[in-house]
Amino acid sequence: MHKSTISRKIFVIGNTLLLSMITLLGVIPFIHLLSISLSSNTAAMAGEVKLWPVGFNLDAYRYLGQKVEFFRSLGVSVERVALGTAINMLLVFITAFPLSKSNDQFKYRTMYAWFFAITMFFGGGLIPTYIIVKNTGLIDSIWALILPGALNVWNMVLMLNFFRGIPRELDEAATIDGAGQWRVLWRIYLPVSLPSIATIGLFTIVGHWNAWFDGILYLNSPAKYPLQTYLSTLIMAINSQMTSISIEQIKAMENLSEKTLRTAQIFMGALPIMVVYPFLQKYFVKGMTVGSVKE
Amino acid sequence: MKTLKKEYALHLMLLPGVIITLIYAYGPMAGLVMAFQQFEPLSGFFKSEFVGWDNFKYVFELPDFMQVLWNTILIAICKMVLFLLVPLILALLLNEVTKRWFSRVIQSAIFLPFFLSWTVLGGVVIELFSLNGPVNGLLEGLGMEPIMFMLNNGWFRGIVIGSDVWKGMGYNMIVMLAAITGINATLYEAAEVDGAGRWKQMLNITLPGMMPILILLGVLSLGGILNAGFEQILIMYNPTVYEGGDIIDTFVYRLGMFSQQFGPAAAVGLFKSVVSLVMVSTTYYAAYKYNNYRIF
Numbered sequence: 001m002h003k004s005t006i007s008r009k010i011f012v013i014g015n016t017l018l019l020s021m022i023t024l025l026g027v028i029p030f031i032h033l034l035s036i037s038l039s040s041n042t043a044a045m046a047g048e049v050k051l052w053p054v055g056f057n058l059d060a061y062r063y064l065g066q067k068v069e070f071f072r073s074l075g076v077s078v079e080r081v082a083l084g085t086a087i088n089m090l091l092v093f094i095t096a097f098p099l100s101k102s103n104d105q106f107k108y109r110t111m112y113a114w115f116f117a118i119t120m121f122f123g124g125g126l127i128p129t130y131i132i133v134k135n136t137g138l139i140d141s142i143w144a145l146i147l148p149g150a151l152n153v154w155n156m157v158l159m160l161n162f163f164r165g166i167p168r169e170l171d172e173a174a175t176i177d178g179a180g181q182w183r184v185l186w187r188i189y190l191p192v193s194l195p196s197i198a199t200i201g202l203f204t205i206v207g208h209w210n211a212w213f214d215g216i217l218y219l220n221s222p223a224k225y226p227l228q229t230y231l232s233t234l235i236m237a238i239n240s241q242m243t244s245i246s247i248e249q250i251k252a253m254e255n256l257s258e259k260t261l262r263t264a265q266i267f268m269g270a271l272p273i274m275v276v277y278p279f280l281q282k283y284f285v286k287g288m289t290v291g292s293v294k295e
Numbered sequence: 296m297k298t299l300k301k302e303y304a305l306h307l308m309l310l311p312g313v314i315i316t317l318i319y320a321y322g323p324m325a326g327l328v329m330a331f332q333q334f335e336p337l338s339g340f341f342k343s344e345f346v347g348w349d350n351f352k353y354v355f356e357l358p359d360f361m362q363v364l365w366n367t368i369l370i371a372i373c374k375m376v377l378f379l380l381v382p383l384i385l386a387l388l389l390n391e392v393t394k395r396w397f398s399r400v401i402q403s404a405i406f407l408p409f410f411l412s413w414t415v416l417g418g419v420v421i422e423l424f425s426l427n428g429p430v431n432g433l434l435e436g437l438g439m440e441p442i443m444f445m446l447n448n449g450w451f452r453g454i455v456i457g458s459d460v461w462k463g464m465g466y467n468m469i470v471m472l473a474a475i476t477g478i479n480a481t482l483y484e485a486a487e488v489d490g491a492g493r494w495k496q497m498l499n500i501t502l503p504g505m506m507p508i509l510i511l512l513g514v515l516s517l518g519g520i521l522n523a524g525f526e527q528i529l530i531m532y533n534p535t536v537y538e539g540g541d542i543i544d545t546f547v548y549r550l551g552m553f554s555q556q557f558g559p560a561a562a563v564g565l566f567k568s569v570v571s572l573v574m575v576s577t578t579y580y581a582a583y584k585y586n587n588y589r590i591f
Binding site for chain 1: 301302304305306308309311312313315316318319320321322323324325326327329336339340385388389391392393397400401402403404405406407408410411412413414415417418419420421422423426427428429431432445461469473492493525526529530531532533544547548551552557560561564565567568571572575576
C-alpha cells in the first residue's frame with residue numbers, strides 16, 4: 001500500500017528499535033526484582049545482581065513459606081477480595097438497575113442520580129472520613145476496608161450505561177408476564193450483561209487486592225493487615241531510616257534489611273495481577289468503550 | 296396500583312446504596328464543619344468549640360504550607376503535561392507499526408504497571424534508585440559518583456513524576472490508539488493519491504482527527520490540579536525530601552493522623568475539595584459544551 005522509500009525504511013527500523021527499547025525498559029525492573037529474590041543475600045546486598053540471579057537459590061521463597069506475617073496477610077487479602085467483591089458487585093447491580101430506567105418508568109430517577117453523582121465531584125476528604133469510620137465503630141475491623149467504599153459510583157455508572165443498551169421490550173414483556181422488578185434484574189438483565197459484569201468484577205478484584213492505604217489508616221493491629229498493607233510497612237520502614245546522612249550509614253542500613261526476602265514478597269504481591277493481566281487488558285479496553293469515553 | 300408496586304421495588308433496591316452513600320460520602324461532607332472547630336474526638340462534631348476561620352489562618356501561616364502547595368501544583372502540572380505528551384508520541388509511533396503481534400506486545404508491556412499497586416511499584420522504584428541499585432551501578436560503570444536519588448529533593452520530584460508517567464501512560468495511550476482507529480480510512484487514501492507522505496498524513500490527518508480526544512483528556516485532567524499522587528508519594532518519600540516532595544495530601548495526613556490537629560487538617564482538606572470542585576465542574580462543563588461529553 002505504501003511506497004517503500006529509503007527514508008521510510010530507516011524510520012521503520014528506528015521506530016522498531018525505539019519501541020523495543022521502551023518495552024525492555026518497562027519489563028527490566030520486574031526481571032531485576034525477580035533476579036534479586038532468587039539470588040544469594042550477599043550478592044543482592046552488594047548490588048551485584050543485574051538481570052540474572054547471582055548465586056541462584058530459592059532460600060527467600062523457602063523462608064517465605066514459613067513466614068507467618070506473609071501468609072496471615074495473604075489470608076486477609078483473600079478474605080477482603082472475596083467479601084469486598086461480592087458486596088461491591090451486589091450494590092452495583094441493585095443501584096444501577098433502577099437508575100437505568102427512563103424517567104417515565106421511574107420518576108424519581110433524576111433525583112437519585114444527582115444524589116450519587118454529587119459524590120463524584122465533592123468529598124469530605126481524609127480526616128472527616130476517618131472520623132466517620134471511627135464513629136461507626138469500624139476501626140480495626142475488616143469492614144473498614146469494605147463498607148466505606150461498598151458502592152463504587154464509577155463502576156455503577158459503567159453498569160447503568162450497559163443496562164441502558166438492553167432493549168426495553170425485554171423488560172416490558174417480562175413485566176406483562178407478571179415478573180417483578182427483582183426478577184427482571186436477576187433473570188433478564190444480569191444474564192445478558194455477563195461481559196460487563198466480568199469487566200467490572202475484574203476491576204473490583206484488582207482494586208481490593210491493590211488497596212493498601214486504607215489498611216494503614218483504619219487498622220491498628222498489624223495482624224489484621226491485608227498483604228499490600230503489610231508490604232507497604234516493609235517499604236516505609238526503609239524510608240523512615242533513610243534520613244541518616246552519610247553514604248556509609250545508608251549502605252550499612254541497606255545491608256541489614258533482608259533484601260532477597262523483601263523483594264520475594266513484593267514479587268508475590270504483584271504475581272496474581274500478572275497472572276490475570278491478559279484478561280484485565282482485554283476487558284479493560286472493552287469497559288472503556290462501554291462507559292467512560294463516549295463520542 | 297401496578298406502577299406503585301413497581302416503583303416500591305425500585306426504591307428498595309436503591310436503599311442499601313443510599314444508606315452507604317449517606318453515611319460514608321455525605322457523612323464526611325457534613326463532618327467538614329470540623330474545619331471551623333477546635334475539634335476534639337471525644338466531644339465530636341456537635342460539642343467541639345467553633346473557632347471560625349482560625350484553622351485556615353493557622354495553616355496558611357505555617358512556614359511549610361506554601362512550599363507544600365507549590366510542590367503539589369508543580370508535580371501535578373508536570374504529570375498532566377506528560378500524561379498527554381508521552382502517550383501521544385507512543386500512540387503515533389505504534390500507529391506506524393504494521394506487524395500486529397509486535398504492536399500488541401508493546402502495548403501489553405506499557406500497560407502492565409497501570410494495574411500494579413504503588414506498594415509494588417514503589418518497592419521497585421526505590422530498589423532501582425537505591426545506592427546499591429542498578430541505576431547507580433550504571434553510573435559507576437561510567438565512572439561517575441553514585442547519587443542518593445531518593446534523598447535529593449530535585450531527583451526525588453523527577454522520580455515521582457517519571458514513575459507515575461510509567462505507571463499511568465498506558466491508559467491514555469490505549470484511549471488515543473482507539474481514537475486513531477476511528478479516523479476515516481478514505482482520508483488516508485485520498486492523501487496518498489495526492490502524494491502526501493506518512494509524515495504529512497500524520498500532521499494533516501491523524502493529529503487533527505485526534506484533537507477532540509486530546510482536548511477532552513486534557514480538560515478532564517485539569518480537575519486533578521491538586522492531586523499530585525498521594526499513595527505514590529506516601530510510599531516513596533522520607534523526611535529528607537519533604538521540601539521537594541511533600542504535597543497537600545501527605546501534609547494533611549501527617550497533620551491529622553500524627554499531630555492530631557484534626558481541625559487544621561480538615562481545613563486544608565476543605566480547601567482542596569473546594570478548589571477541586573471548582574476545577575472539575577468548570578472543566579466538565581467545558582467538556583460538555585465542546586465535546587458533548589456526559590457522565591450520566
